[in-house]
Each structure stands twice: as structure tokens, then as C-alpha cells.
Amino acid sequence: MTEVKLLTNVKLETGERVIDNGSVETITALFHLKIEDGKIVEIVKATDAVPTNITVIDMKGKLAVPTFKEMHNHLDKTYLSLDWKACIPVSNLAERLSFEAKELVELSTTAKQRATKMIETLLKNGSTHIRTHVNIDPYIGLKNLEGVLEALKDFEGKVTAEVIAFPQHGLLRDQVPALMREAMRSGATMVGGLDPAGIDGAIEKSLHEVMDIAVEFNADVDIHLHDGGFVGYYTADKWIDIVEDANYKGRTALSHSFCLGDVPISQQEVIAKRLAEQRVAIMSTIPINQGRIIPPIDLLDAYGVPVHFGCDGFYDSWSPYGTGDVLEKATRFCELTRKIDERSLRNSLKWVTGGITPLDQEGKQVWPKVQDAADFIFFNAASSAEVVARKPADRLVMVNGKLISTN
Template identity: 25%
Template sequence: MLISNVRPWGGESSDVRLKDGVIEAVVPHEPQRTPEGDALDGRGRLLIPAFSDVHVHLDSTRIGLPFREHTGGPGVWTMMTNDRENWREAERPLPERVAGTLERMIARGTTRVRSFAQVDVDCGLEKYEAVIEAKEKFAADADVQVMVFPQAGILREQGTRDYLEAALRAGADAMGGIDPCSLDRDPAAHLDTVFELAQKYQVDIDVHLHEMGTMGVFSAELIAERTRALGMQGRVNISHAFGLGGVDDATTRRLIELFAELDISWTTVAPRVTEHLPIASCTDAGVRIGLGEDGQRDYWSPYGNCDMLDRTWQLSFINGYRDDALIGHALAIATMGGASIMDRRIPRLTSVEDRPGLGVGDPAELVLVDGETVASAVMDRGQDRTVIHRGRVVADALKVLSVPTSY
């Protein structure tokens, strides 16, 4: 395929040739160039890497359903209980909701997805199986990794471990964990189980860490200790971690250096809490950072609309980014930053100026979007989008081409 007249990362007008799922050439735009094979008129739009949503809960979505009043209370356990009380009563069956949400994400430019699937004594494997079904339905349109997730903890309810192991045995891509101190109240036992199961089934680890201040730092250090001792460098991600930068400067520097040394990545969902580790410092040190939407208008929160360009705006906003380079860095995190977490062979971002993903030999995971500059595209969040996965167009005009009707 030849994509003509596009502006990679907002640069000069170019023609981009794709072959066998990768970018084969990027050359200055020539209006008279005759394409070999398929042709796509870029119409002067921006060309950016496709989005990577590396923290989403497809299994709890209410996207496409009537808007409902938020009924959850404060705290993880209260929110989880609210989800348990309501998820079975939604207006459409769970597999339909999950598939519809994934479809909407792809239509808006996300072709790399890391989704959690809740597994516990309440839902058993039902939510996990719904996410797997959606993954298989859209296997030609997006790459989806599924993380088995003990939302209710591992130790609080008898039988949880058995369900977790059943999902891993069935082929889950990663083992999840959550708040080792504050939820299960036995951080050593919780993390030992997480790492034991991950090693047994040779999968990555992704731990939700909502814990603030010194408690959060303590849990992060326990995760790092096990990562080093068990040789799991490059296979561990910490999600949220929005309290790790609020203790003191020396602790912040130590954690950044530790994460970089062990290749422990960090996924943020751009929360209102701003005591997280400094993003630019993490990038400069070599810490992989990805972005995710978290819930999608679910029983936890009314936020989330399947659009990672919106979430990129939010990441820029909560960090106070006004400089074009920093806004561009937020977009690089939302695209190639997350991609480097899903596939550690993809190089991590090297600086706030790094704009990878559109060079010769890079995977043809691309989005064409209207905008004057990268910063303006983040601010305006245009809807004129064409999505390319593995070198072929999978969505256009906010519609996935493989499905007859939009969700």
C-alpha cells in the first residue's frame, strides 16, 4: 500500500509505502507518483503511530448502554462491591458489551490493547471468557493481551487462587495483582502468589498500585525485590502508582533508578492525583511509560469513551503541559510508550523529544488524523481518522470495516 500526502509526526508532506505489515519507505510527497498496489490518499493529514491502551478493563464496560447514575462509594472494595451488584443486570449481555467497546476503541485508532479481566469467586471465569471472545472476534483488527486480575484480592476470599490459575492455564497473557498492603493486608503472601503463578505459567506481571505515600513505596520496593530475585527484569509493570512521587526527592530518584535498572514499567491512566513520579525524569532515565483509559463508563466511574486521543489530552492537562514538545511526548507515550510495554523488543522512549514508530522497518500500526500540528491534534481531537493495523486499513470515519454496523 502507498499512503500518499501525509505528515509523519506533523512533519513535511510524505508518501509512505507499506509492505508485509511494516513501513518499507518514507519519501517526500510526489503528487505524480504512481502507486504499486493499493493506494490511500492521506489528504494532508497527520500520520502518527496507532494508540496503545495498556490499562483498560473491557470486562466492566457500559459503553453503548444508557447512561446511569453513579452508585459506587469511595475505596476499592466499595467500588468492587458496586460492580458485583450491578454487572449482571446490564441491558446487553456481557460478551456483546465487551466486543462493542473493543470495536469502538479500534475505530478511534487503538490497535494495541492490554485489558484486565476480573477473576474471582463472584464471576469465576465469565468475565475472562468475554474478553477472550472479543479478542478473537477482532483478531484481524487489533493485538489484544489479556491480564487475569484479582480485583477483590487473592487472600480475602477462599477459592480465588484456583480461578486465577484456571485462567492462566487457559492462556492469559499476564498475571495481575492489587494493593498488596491495603487490600489483602499481607503484602508478602499476595506478591509471592502473583510472582509464583507468573513464573509457573511464564507470563508477565501487572500490579494495580493505588496505595499512597510510604505504603505505596513499600509495596513498590517489595515488587522490585521479587523482580530482581526471580530474574523477571522486563516482565513487570506497575499500574497507577500515583502516590510514588509524593514522599521526598531522594525516594523519587531512588525509585526511578530502580525501575530503570530492572526495566519495571509504569502505566498511568492520567488521574487527578499528581503525586506520581515525574514523567520527563522517568523517560530520561529509561523507564517505560504507557497510558490507558482504565474503566469505560462503568460501575466504577462515568468517565472513559474509548478514545485514547482524549486520554492523551487528559495526560497533558493534568501534568500542566503547554509546550508543544511535552504535548507531543504525551502522544508518544499513548502510542509507542505503551507499545514498548506490550512488546519489550520495541525500544523505550529516550527523551521528551523522541518521536518513534514511523521509520523504515517499524510495524505498520498507524493512524491518520486531521490536525495542523501534533499539539493541535491533541487539543482538537479530530474525528477524521483512518486506522491501519498490520499494513491494512481496518477502520475509517470511526467505523471498523470488518463489522456491518457500528456499536
């Protein structure tokens, strides 16, 4: 049965104007949006008459923006729903992994419970798509994957997901390659990797094993790359070679990639061009507490490299911090890079929406359109620039034309 409803008095961005002092101001107007079976079928000005034979939801002038995509997460790691526990300090990544390994068995029994709480938190903040890495290791096998998949099943119709088989404790050890393949047969949808130099100690062998699994299962790839400096740079460069050889253009990503910010600008430009040519995406969490240089995101963007933000794991054995609000990452990036004007703030929304913004770079309206999915976050805000700068906490989330209860 066709479900029809009308969203009235929705504020949409329609353009921009330059005011007397030379600054840009976003233009908005109120509209009625007719929704049928989860899609927008009509957009009319709010001055038009409202029909009486249809379900009406008055949005009372709230601004609509696209829903968020959380593109780097670990649903299986969080302590959410458990008692408070602070982190144990460590001196390096290997030590952190050692501590994590000791609690994996104990935590695996609550994987679904903890993942459910994290999904609820992400959804409440406006993320309706989650790319999650899930530990596949010799300590617990596929237990975390099973719990995460069960949790995601409960959110069908509200949240879409990419589930990455992630060899957190090393790909080239024990029975991990076999476990990775078993994970791909058991519901994982992407193949992960981790620090081919720093953890696996064999850059080419590790990267080729990742690609071999990906090709075997016709799956996309997302590799954690913490290795910095020229070692990390070499790893990224070698990965692009492998992507090209495998004809995997547009199907892979490198997460974190601090190394891209560790090298001179001339080399950043060289690899940015290569990344763009093979459509290798960069996933960043915009960290502020690791003493690391983040990838040169503006430079990568200028060369056409796809860049997306994510919250990463939060409140887990790695860090007690984090809110599950990916918008916070866009705000932080703008603050770090001194984006303070209307246009640059507005355009920065793309980092957390999968590239969708209501206005394009020239200030012309490009979203929403008829036949788009009726997926929105509604804010009490003047523009998406204010949303990015101020991170309003009061939000309403709609997926496929249905307001989502997030209490």
C-alpha cells in the first residue's frame, strides 16, 4: 500500500547572495515536500495550499540537510552499555593491541549489546550509514562479526552499513587469512588491512594478500594505514600500483593515512594525483590527541580524491572520549584549518554526507530533488554553515520518510 505524507514548512537552502560588506549569505525558503513510499515526489513553495486528505507533518521552519555517513567506525570495540572503564596508558601501537587482545574474549559475549548502543548513538546524531571495521583475529574468531551483524539486522530500514573484516592484530599471522575468508563468507562485505609495515612487517606481501581476498570475494577494500613518513608514503604508493593492476579503480580506501601529511607538498601533490586517478578514498577521523599531522585534506580534495570523515571507535580500550557525532569531525576540521566564512563552512558539510551538499560550490541548489530518498536531518538553524559551525544538538532524523525515534 502506497504511503503518502506531506512535510510542510521545511526550510531549504536555495542559493546565496553577496551582501554590502562583501560576505556571502545563504538564501533559504520554506517548502512543502510530498513523500510517497520513502521518496520525494513533489517540492512546492510553502505558499501553496495544503491538501486535507493527506498525512501532514509540520516541520515548523526547521532546516533540512542530508543525513550523515559515518565512514570509519568500530561497532565491536565500544564499552557503551557497560560500566565505566578508563583506558590503560601505553607507549606504542603494539602495546595497545596487546592490552586489547587480553579483553577480547570477555567483551565478545556482549558484542551485539554494545554495537546496538553505538548504532543508536550514531543514528540519534544523524548518521544513517555506517562503515564499520570488525575484528577478525585468532583470539575470538568471528564472534564480534556475529554480534555486529545481529545488531545491524535490528536497524534494517533505518541504517545501512558496510561491514569490514578487519585483521586488527595482523593479517600475516596464524590462521588469520583463513579467518578473513570465513568472515567474507559469513556476512562481512569489505576487506580490511592494517599497517603492512608496522604490524605485518612485509608491505608488499600484506597488500597483495588483502587484494587477493578482495578479488576472490569481489569485495571493496579499506586499509588502516597508521605507518607514517616515507614508509607510509611508500605503502600508499605501492597500494595504488596494486589497485591499478587489479582493475580496482574506485573500490578502495586508505584510512588515517597520516603519512600523506608527513611528506613535502611536492610529494603530496604527486600522490594526490595518483589517488585521484584510481579513485582511492581517504578516510579521516581528524584526530587531535595523537601528535600526528592529518592528511592534507584540502589538497587531496582539490585534486579530486574522495575524502570522508568518521568517528572511529569511541569509549573503548583505545580512548575514553568521543560522542558518536560525525558532524563534530567537520566542525573540528574547519576550526583546525580556519574555515570561518559562510561558503567554506557550508561546503564542508560534504565530508560527513558522502559528498552531498544542498548548494554546490557556486551556490546553486542541487539538493534535494524529486525522486531523492526522503532522508533528512532537521535543525533549528539558519543554514548548513551554522550547522557545521555550531553543531546544534536538537535534531530530528528522518529515513525513507519516517521520523526516527532515538530516545
